[in-house]
């Protein structure tokens with residue numbers, strides 16, 4: 170439970186002037202963003218504006234054609250995805266993408282792959298966070314309910330003790346009550362000092378837990394600022410917050 | 413709260429009390445809703461599934477140990493060695509295909525490479541007679557290295573690419589072996605014979621291990637059994653480690669695997685190389701036990717059989733690989749004897765009909781339909797005054813003799829056999845898209861044509877029949893149990 174003084178926060182991730190293409194389709198255009206250690210930053214925007222692509226670019230699953238990406242003081246622009254994960258990134262992918270024919274336990278163990286053999290303490294931590302998973306540890310991940318799968322996806326990402334957690338719409342497909350719970354969990358992780366980039370459709374909820382936010386529109390950052398400012402921003406409210 | 417479902421909120425609230433967060437009742441109770449088959453067969457299956465895995469392994473091991481203690485029959489021991497080699501090959505391919513999901517079509521060539529390498533260092537062909545404990549490890553490593561070289565051009569080891577490269581490699585291997593019986597090196601004047609071309613290499617040294625010279629198939633059988641036991645333990649163990657888990661994620665979702673920090677290329681290389689090494693090891697044993705090596709046997713037919721074995725058993729499952737290997741290596745032996753293959757043919761036929769006609773009533777009607785079709789066909793032949801073949805000339809098997817009162821076999825069996833073959837294929841092609849009613853009517857006709865074709869021609873041609881029966885079995889399996897006998901049903905995350 171370390172709440173750091175905002176003044177001494179250092180930059181954990183910085184993306185500078187990145188352009189990303191799928192073949193000849195230009196998606197991200199001169200995109201820049203920054204996350205400081207311990208910060209919870211959310212990335213908002215409508216469908217197909219490039220949010221998932223931003224995460225994929227940060228992870229190196231899609232190459233950045235121009236610009237640079239620095240993580241923990243290291244230039245990772247040319248590094249492979251596994252190398253970036255080894256440096257301390259972890260992702261909760263869109264649609265969870267669990268390994269369906271493997272058990273809950275195995276999925277969690279896979280999350281710790283870069284750390285070598287999984288640490289029982291990490292496993293305990295995840296199981297305490299999601300008691301449901303302890304109960305279902307030997308069930309095949311593909312047979313879990315959507316909500317349970319979401320827990321596995323988050324737990325799997327936490328197993329590597331990431332310095333930066335990238336989350337792509339963790340509340341997608343959850344019942345309203347579970348959405349609330351998942352945001353409570355995110356806020357709790359944030360209090361524990363985990364740095365996060367949170368991609369969300371649900372701008373209201375995201376801004377209620379985030380420190381700062383970026384708004385993406387057709388591959389460009391069009392708005393950025395502290396969460397409190399963004400949630401009172403007129404244009405944004407009209408476009409995304411539905412108020 | 414007494415009456416169920418008073419309101420949506422009520423039931424949701426109650427579900428939470430019982431089940432906790434994140435589940436609804438429907439998911440929590442999924443065990444209770446599993447479809448349970450009934451009937452004697454299903455009950456047997458149910459009992460069998462309760463036997464722990466370890467007990468099953470021990471049971472198989474017990475049989476494997478008991479056979480050589482009970483008999484020294486050289487034929488049985490040779491079949492046992494073949495089975496052992498087959499299991500070794502299936503284990504290797506299971507890692508490549510079943511775990512890492514790589515389509516390796518040059519697998520048979522690695523087997524051949526191991527066999528030829530052993531022959532070259534253990535015979536008068538090049539005048540080398542290496543000690544077994546030196547030659548075998550070196551060859552295994554060399555085969556692994558060869559695997560590495562072959563997989564290099566398809567660096568990303570992507571499906572179709574790898575398949576083409578390995579297929580090409582397999583063909584090149586056969587050609588190189590065939591044409592290396594007279595090679596003139598630039599620095600030499602005389603040509604030398606390396607592989608013996610199509611004649612192969614004879615008179616190979618047997619294994620000598622721990623001062624014991626391997627004299628007969630039984631010795632190799634024990635060696636193979638030991639290797640397989642060790643491998644089974646090792647692979648089961650690896651499967652539970654970090655590497656084993658990572659292999660399985662690659663097959664499942666390689667993008668997500670990468671996002672977990674798994675270097676998928678390196679792991680694919682590893683799987684491919686381990687597979688090649690196991691094939692190389694099997695090759696050395698094959699050479700030694702045969703005492704000679706020939707190029708045929710390292711080609712597509714073998715590849716097909718090994719693939720069939722792991723698919724049959726359920727790709728990715730170790731017990732499945734053993735079971736597939738047992739079926740695929742014992743079946744052809746069994747089918748060599750016409751009267752056995754006849755029994756098998758009819759068993760398969762009954763199973764196919766059984767799979768298509770689940771209820772006892774429709775099954776019986778289909779059998780009746782076959783009977784009636786036979787009577788009608790007999791009538792047609794008689795009215796056309798076609799000459800029949802004397803019963804003693806065709807009814808060789810027990811079933812054939814039994815059927816001879818009903819089945820009309822015409823004199824010109826070649827002509828009628830071919831005609832019925834073409835007709836049967838056309839009929840099956842039509843049946844795949846016909847409406848259920850038409851299927852019901854024509855299934856007996858198709859089955860009759862099958863029986864007719866069998867007794868008229870196929871029973872005389874064991875090699876063709878073998879392929880046909882194996883093919884049919886695979887198709888039936890594909891339709892009824894797509895994941896193989898022991899494979900886990902694929903569950904999709906939607």
Ligand SMILES: Nc1ncnc2c1ncn2[C@@H]1O[C@H](COP(=O)(O)OP(=O)(O)OP(=O)(O)O)[C@@H](O)[C@H]1O
Nearest residue numbers: 191194196214215216217218219220221222223263
């Ligand atoms: N592999 C790909 N090849 C081609 N185009 C792609 C690919 N992946 C994404 N796109 C396109 O890039 C655009 C941005 O996609 P992205 O997944 O980043 O959207 P998103 O902001 O995450 O949207 P959503 O909120 O619906 O998930 C979309 O128009 C999409 O069709």
Ligand SMILES: [Mg+2]
Nearest residue numbers: 220221222263
């Ligand atoms: Mg998205």
